[in-house]
Amino acid sequence: MGMTFPAEHVASYYAATANPSPERPALEGTVDCDVCVVGAGFTGISAALHLAEQGIKVVVLEGARVGFGASGRNGGQIVNSYSRDMDVIEANHGVDTARALGDMAFEGNRIIRERVAHYDIDCDLKDGNLFAACNAKQLKGLREHKALWERFGHRELELLEGAAVKREVGSERYVGALVDHSGGHLHPLNLVLGQAAAVESLGGVIYERSPVTELVQGTPVELVTPRGRVRATRVVMAGNAYLDRLIPELAGKSMPCGTQIVTTAPLEASRARQLLPNDMAVEDCNYLLDYFRLTSDNRLLYGGGVNYGGQDPANIAAVIRPKLAKTFPDLSDVKIDYAWSGNFLMTLNRLPQFGVLGGNVYYAQGYSGHGVTCSHLAGRLIAEVMSGRDERFDAFAGLPHLPFPGGRMLRVPLSALGAWYYRTRDALGI
Template sequence: MLNRKTHSADYPDSYYVATRSYHKDYPRLSESIDTQVCVIGGGLSGVNTALELAERGFKVVLLEAFKIGWGASGRNGGQLIRGIGHGTEQFSNSIGQDGVKALDLMGLEAVDIVRERVKKYDIQCDLKMGYSDLAHKPRHMQELEADKAWLDSVGYGYETRLLQKDDMHEVVGSDNYIGGLIDMGSGHVHPLNLTLGEAEAADSLGVRIYESSEVIDIQYGERPVIKTAHGQVTADKLVICGNAYVAGLDDDLEAKVLPAGSYVIATEPLPDEVWQRVLPQDMAVCDLRVALDYYRLSADKRLLFGGLCNYSGRDPKSIIGTLKPHMDDVFPYLKDVKIDYQWGGMIGIGANRMPQVGRLHSNVYYAQAYSGHGVNATHMSAKVIAEHITGETARMEIFEKIHHMRFPGGRALRSPMLAAGMIFHRIKDIF
């Protein structure tokens, strides 16, 4: 059961909603429609799948249970970070080294897709390049050194630079870190405006978008039939993009993705001398711990501070009360700064931290489980699905060779079991 404080039928009271640039409302489905492709889910995965297919000339219907960008796509931290999944080398036995290399390169391509889409459709989403990973301990620095060496080896086209402890104030006004890695090929974005802008682009190409149109039944077959309370869609192909909110759509997909709470607070706008101390280069940043902090500046120079990934399935009593001490630890001089917004939502976690992209049937596709790195990976997943529908199968075949385990225990036990398992990884962060 979703917490109604953070999951009413309308958007949450967030900084993103307060500053959205796009206000188009889409109708509720109230008829029977026949189409080539039906997409379920109005987040970044669903919207971009519809857009990719519309660009290729397909007739597409998109169904969203609430509002476009209502879920994680419109609630996340806005970090646009290269990479697909976590630790691609772990899949070498199933996809081979060529498959690992292909996934790694898709992780770079994914950010370029976002940049090109924003430019092509003139999407007003505060896109700004510049990002840095932050290290707390020597093993983090070893990871960053290896990451930079790999980027150099593949001819990464953007500036990267390792930072030592004495360099850190160039990027972040905190003494908590021993080093970092600047990556000018990653950055940050207003994610709700990105999603809404891409939806308007899809709409302009003929995609029929319906909001307040929750899918209540799917009949698989030669031509799937997708039913809502007031209408239905019959399609040649179906794409399911429910991610953390896939519960009730398909039992197999639901069993492989775990909803986990993620939360963000936004300060009041900071004076120039303050924000220039906090993040002097206006970069997005993340630390490398399991229970990580991530933060960035908004266009009007608020600090958007996120973290607190919660696997228990329960929202904290107070998002500010729980996240503000983390912010104060990083930036003690912001202790008296006012917090204007607090919000949260569910992200989809997979057991192996690799996005799940594939087919349930020959004509039924899905994309989900971005594990907190979905802004770019959603765009890549959408492109892979569109490629497969148009006959380019190679990249989909790589994703379909990756095994994704079901979380045991059913809906009632998945969250507590993962919460217990994460304690082990958080203990490792201490040492």
């Protein structure tokens, strides 16, 4: 039962440029606490920090290292809202749910910025991201996107059409772009490491290399690791794509998906500015989207593609280089210094899954590619519901958690088939 975890971070650009962080011990023996958090990524560390700030005794169990999963490997983009936007939520789940979620759609971004400022976290935080349209249909979608977000009070948007896109992206590929001046990008591993240090500064304890092999529900909940156990009044399950089957009730209702990222060798500063003149992060509007940005040392970080089921391609650079070259043809032979992949967790309706099991096991997962901001919101909502303020958490918990058709066996081929359909539509511009 349970997954085997490597002892170290994957060999990514982020791991190579991570701020110094202590080696944390594995759990040995038995520990009692108010709240045990399983998973030291954005969701778990955000929840732990909100709880520790309230004076609650928190123990965090991490199977590998802090930020080992998607939190330390993602594109580093601060993108507002959710993987499905408020119009879809309203159509499928009603006006009240859309209004509740809409009121929180830009909060994760604000939480990140509050954390960075309050705890003085060095994570290369930059302002601004944009959605780039590859064709007229996508540009029409961006106009609608702008109107939708403005309806929910988000005004820091600017639509660029035609040649105006060149102000932000030095590529011929796009016919329009929607700039979100409130968004941004950062070094995600350093963000989660900085917040983990903040948790410890408030008395929280983090154990690394302590995968949970068994969860025994009850009062208290018991969590078993290879060399110890934790007895906790309440538990936060924040393992996301790395949770495996610890919670059987959730196992068939989400799917790990792999995404691939490369980072080039450092570019001349003038060259970097030609690519992204105002240092914004970019994602295109395709169903299987490309995304890219500059790092603080002027590398181009470029990601894209999805592997359903989370398997790694044999050669990540070979998967991403053609995408990079299509966007920036004169970088087609640029040296690639780092290439890595990681899993995020996708749900069938692309909306996050929040809930409570047995009255004292809380979970939040399945951000479907919008995890950087939504995970930080999840941490706050978990802390709220534990202190008796449940209406905001319940707005998410009320969303249906749909099983993938055909269960675990068929979810990968069926999702891949769906992706092929959407990729074909993107390619044809329909």
